[in-house]
Amino acid sequence: MALLDKDGVRLTVDDTVATVTLTNPAKRNAQSPALWRALAEAGRSLPGTVRVVVLRGEGKSFSAGLDRQAFTPEGFEGEPSFLDLARGADEPLDATISEYQEAFTWWRRNDIISVAAVQGHAIGAGFQLALACDLRVVADDVQFAMRETSLGLVPDLAGTQPLASLVGYARALEICATGRFVHAEEAERVGLANLVVPADELDAAVQDLTTALLAPPRDAVIETKTLLRGALSRTYDDQRAAERAAQARRLRDLAGLSD
Numbered sequence: 001m002a003l004l005d006k007d008g009v010r011l012t013v014d015d016t017v018a019t020v021t022l023t024n025p026a027k028r029n030a031q032s033p034a035l036w037r038a039l040a041e042a043g044r045s046l047p048g049t050v051r052v053v054v055l056r057g058e059g060k061s062f063s064a065g066l067d068r069q070a071f072t073p074e075g076f077e078g079e080p081s082f083l084d085l086a087r088g089a090d091e092p093l094d095a096t097i098s099e100y101q102e103a104f105t106w107w108r109r110n111d112i113i114s115v116a117a118v119q120g121h122a123i124g125a126g127f128q129l130a131l132a133c134d135l136r137v138v139a140d141d142v143q144f145a146m147r148e149t150s151l152g153l154v155p156d157l158a159g160t161q162p163l164a165s166l167v168g169y170a171r172a173l174e175i176c177a178t179g180r181f182v183h184a185e186e187a188e189r190v191g192l193a194n195l196v197v198p199a200d201e202l203d204a205a206v207q208d209l210t211t212a213l214l215a216p217p218r219d220a221v222i223e224t225k226t227l228l229r230g231a232l233s234r235t236y237d238d239q240r241a242a243e244r245a246a247q248a249r250r251l252r253d254l255a256g257l258s259d
Contacts (some may be wrong), residue, residue, distance in 0.1 A: 002046050009038035016025075016051040016214055025059025030067035031125045033079050036103035039129075043106035049146055052210050055133055056117040063126030066145065071258040086152065097156055104158040110226045113213050118142050119199055119207045128159030134225075136192060137206050139199035144182040144192060146175055165232065166191045223250060 004011035008024040008031075020042050022029035046053070057063050069075075075081025085093050107114040117128040119139035124147045130136055146163070148155045155163075155176060164172040167190045175182060187193040197205040213221070223246045231239050252258045 001026065004042050005036065005186055007038040008032070009042060011045060012043040013047055013050060015212055018046055018050045020053060020054045020055045022057040022063055025057070025061075028059065028064035029057040029126070030062040030064055030071065031129075032067045032076055033100060033114065034076065034207075036100050040099075040106070043102075045160055046112070047105055050112060051221070052188055052213050053112050053114045053133075054117060054210065055107070055114060055129070056184075056206075057075060057119070057126075059120075061120035061126075062116075062118040062122045063129055063141075064121045065124030065126045071096060071151075096233040101156070101158050104128060104187035107132040108134060108229065110222050110229070113225065115206060115209060115213075115223065117202055118144075118193075119202055121145075123147055124155075125157055128157040131159045131162040135185075135209070136193045137195045137197065137209060137238075138184055138187060138193040139201050139202045140184045140196055142184045142193070142196075144175075144187060145179055147179045150175055150179045187229060218251060 001008050002012050005023075008029065010021045012019050012021075012025050017181070020039070022035075024030065024035075069076060070082045074084060075084070080096075085096055112133065114133040116133040116136045117138075118130050118136055120141055121143050122130045123145045127144050127146050130154060146155055146159070149252070152162075160172070160176075163175070167175070171190060182190075182192060183194045184193065188196045195205060195209070208245060227239075227242055227246055230242060234242060249258070
């Protein structure tokens, strides 16, 4: 049974695994503010049993990016158009973009591991949504692209940090500034994809990875993810100290000495 099914987003949960599905294949899962709010709600709706969250898109494309209707004068029904937002004051514009970003931020929570199953187009907001996840398994027909600059915009949905972290500053700049496609072979080579498989094997590959992620004890995985997420912002010595503290917690827990 779906815990959430609205505005192009469906959330289902099977014990320790949640699946978030983009459900508008007719529009190649184009994104809108309503979809972003539904994604944020999906994150808030996860039961405490969930350890792995799989993100997928129905149809031939994962997500072709922002629905271009956002840039029309009428925008989306019941929503302020992007043009109206641009004409407003800085503070409400900043608050609105921050609200949109919430759909992209919860995927890296330390208590879950998120896996994006990506096929076909993952462009702009679609690319950033895939980047929001911890891991990416991609089909051999995948086409990543960051097209915001071609529209006179910047990537603003929390995608710049993970992109630069994965591929380095120079390559991230080149990908964003040119808007070119990154295909499967390059995506795996530069670290955007953890695994590339034939399109008809994507679901099975994600299932295999999910099974492997669930094998270790949950607390050990949480502690390890926490360590790795902080590793690049810490000095070498600070990271060593963080490792010692985390290991002490695990040893005390295993010995039954934790509070």
